[in-house]
Amino acid sequence: MAQATTSFYAFSILLLMVAMAEGAPKAKLVKCKDKKFSDCYQQPLFCPADCLRTCVVDCVSCQPVCIAPPPPPPSPPPPPPKQKKRSPPPPPRSSPPPSPPPPTIVATPPPPPTIFASPPPPTPVANSTPPLPPPSPPLSPPPTSPSSTSPKKVYCSNKAYSDCYRMEHYCPSACPEQCEVDCVTCSPVCNCNKPGTVCQDPRFIGGDGITFYFHGKKGHDFCIVSDSNLHINAHFIGKRNQNMKRDFTWVQSIGILFDNHQLFLGAKKTATWNDAIDHLDLAFDGESISLPDGDGATWTPALTLASVVSITRSHDTNAVVIEVEGNFQIRATVVPISEKDSIIHNYGITEEDCFAHLDLGFKFYTLSGDVNGVLGQTYAGNYVSRVKMGINMPVLGGEREFSSTSLFSTDCAVARFNGSSSASSKIPEVADMNCASRIDGSGVICKR
DSSP: OOOHHHHHHHHHHHHHHHHHHHSSSSOEEEEEEOOOOOTTOOOEEEEOGGGGGSSSETTTTTTTEEOOOOOTTTSSSSHHHHHTTOOSHHHHHHHHTTHHHHHHHHHHOSSSHHHHHHHTTHHHHHHSSSSSSTTTTSSTTOOOOOOOOOOEEEEEEOOOOTTBBBBBOOOOTTTTTTEHHHHEEEEETTSSSSSEEETTTTEEOOOOSSSEOOOOOTTTTHHHEEEEEEEEEEEEEEEEEESSSSSEEEEEEEEEEEETTTEEEEEEEOOOOOOTOOOEEEETTTOOOOOOOOTTTEEOOOSSOSSSSEEEEESSEEEEEEETTTTTTEEEEOOOOOOHHHHHTTTTOOOTOOOEEEEEEEEESSSTTOBBBTGEEEEEEEESOOOOSEEEOOOOOOOOHEESSSSOOSSSOHHHHHHSSSOOOOOGGGGOOOEOOOSTSSSSSOOO
């Protein structure tokens, strides 16, 4: 009897596990529809975990990217037609025509009795017209709709795409202030939804297109890229949630080493966020950089260097593009933790500090196949992802192997830096990757 009861419970638990597995939402299958990209055309891809049912294929990188339709800007135009509906007032003017008959009635009856009878008709006519004006005022309030903060406008700046060039788009709701137009698909794409990005509570998208999280530890430095002539450490800031066993963390600054130079990029601490105030902190070889305000303002070193270095503002404040010719390009934006984000994720942010941090996008030109680091390893020639696919928040460990003693130290366990270029094996661009799903749609695996 006991053995039968045990078998019954085991069978029930098995059925429950099968039901739970079948209930998990599956990722949507999408394809590149641009025949110009033969390597990617009609290649079956699956939406990433962040947007299982809403994504499109970026044919250039052959990657599925999260995207949301821009809010309809034509909402303001509807009011004009409603104002035209004020034409109803003319109907009251058409009512006066009936009034002419009363005067004729008044003129016809000379006897006094008939004269008294005629006044009553005009008075009701006069009383009936006033009620009409009151209904007209209600028509005016509807046209005046409360103005809402609209997302940022962006456009394609590549003249090679004439059909899309200078065509304005609104940033998706997922990133109302941080997006750019993919000129190939002529659609806005969030800056943090591309390979080679480090954003938010650090969410990484590797060179292989796989998304993962690396939380590190607040107040510590970690090696995110290390190669023969490029080493990048990141300093993590954070806040401990008493209900969790880890810190909420963000990248506050990065230290970049190349050739025999050091470049510092950081977000200044601030309590109250004001996007009109610049919160960027920059230094080159230990000397502070004073970058002029205004979109397009550029800084270059006074001395002639072996590598061409430039820092250019991509917005009036808080956003720059750092480029070392032939080595790397970094797009960086300083952003705060908003009150809304704090409530949603239970960050517990107070008025003392809005935890301004960096959202980063990397592009590498000369990485070797031996590159390492939290992000760098995903570009290595023999890299096999350790990320567990099919879960909402895949986390990559390895705090010890990536830990550095300071922002410009090259003493992490996976360090490769020696200050000289290694042209032995140059990695291909991400656009040359072939991507496909292998785990029933739960994630994307890319191979070169």
